Amino acid sequence: MSGENGLGLSNPIFISMSRIFDESDLLQIAGVQHFFYCERQWALIHIEDMWAEDGRTAKGRVVHQRVHEPKYSRRQGDVITTTGMMVRSLVHGFYGICDSVEFIPSDIGTELPGRDGFFQVRPVEYKVGKPKRDNLDAVQLCLQCIALEEMIMAEIREAQIFYHETRRRQSVNIDDQLRTESLSLIKRMRSLYDRGETPRPEFGKRCNNCSLSELCMPRMGQGWSSVSEYIDHMASEQTHEKTP
Numbered sequence: 386m387s388g389e390n391g392l393g394l395s396n397p398i399f400i401s402m403s404r405i406f407d408e409s410d411l412l413q414i415a416g417v418q419h420f421f422y423c424e425r426q427w428a429l430i431h432i433e434d435m436w437a438e439d440g441r442t443a444k445g446r447v448v449h450q451r452v453h454e455p456k457y458s459r460r461q462g463d464v465i466t467t468t469g470m471m472v473r474s475l476v477h478g479f480y481g482i483c484d485s486v487e488f489i490p491s492d493i494g495t496e497l498p499g500r501d502g503f504f505q506v507r508p509v510e511y512k513v514g515k516p517k518r519d520n521l522d523a524v525q526l527c528l529q530c531i532a533l534e535e536m537i538m539a540e541i542r543e544a545q546i547f548y549h550e551t552r553r554r555q556s557v558n559i560d561d562q563l564r565t566e567s568l569s570l571i572k573r574m575r576s577l578y579d580r581g582e583t584p585r586p587e588f589g590k591r592c593n594n595c596s597l598s599e600l601c602m603p604r605m606g607q608g609w610s611s612v613s614e615y616i617d618h619m620a621s622e623q624t625h626e627k628t629p
């Protein structure tokens with residue numbers, strides 16, 4: 386097989402039709418889950434660079450590492466699978482990693498560099514738990530598909546999520562409604578990111594399960610636009626106290 390991923394896409398990050406966002410200015414697709422949970426939590430992590438890990442997030446990281454570590458391609462029958470594939474959209478300004486992308490021979494598929502024939506492209510995402518009531522997993526997967534489409538110039542209509550707890554795959558239609566919803570979320574994130582704005586804390590039930598609650602101080606920081614601002618203020622207060 387040619388190239389790092391065996392598909393001739395050894396450096397897929399350079400395959401693109403448009404260049405609007407700079408590669409150093411892309412938002413993480415993985416941040417969507419933080420944003421969905423709490424916009425302030427996302428801003429603390431992705432704008433203010435704060436992070437705290439609990440057992441739940443550590444478990445998620447281990448499962449993902451298992452998928453991401455071996456960057457190889459394997460062939461099962463006619464299907465070629467590549468893992469840990471970085472994808473990015475310079476048109477929409479985000480990036481992420483596809484746990485796994487399957488290339489399935491299909492007469493209505495797309496051509497791939499260095500490969501004969503046509504292939505249907507199907508990303509597969511691996512999740513720790515079981516299917517949830519919200520469609521957040523589908524939104525993240527959709528964003529991966531949008532980025533991958535931009536890179537390989539192919540339309541992706543279907544992707545799948547494998548849930549670790551149920552050990553089953555769930556099919557996701559990458560339709561117009563899901564695309565619009567997913568890109569709307571990215572636009573809102575971009576708006577806050579460009580302004581460097583961390584939303585003020587709003588204490589609620591979700592705060593009890595938030596891995597950033599100690600850093601966020603949702604009951605204390607109501608008057609501060611960022612934790613950095615709050616810490617700077619407290620430091621200056623202490624300096625004044627020590628001054629005779």
Ligand code: SF4
Nearest residue numbers: 423426592595598601
């Ligand atoms: S503690 Fe509450 S307000 Fe603060 S980041 Fe977490 S969920 Fe958001």
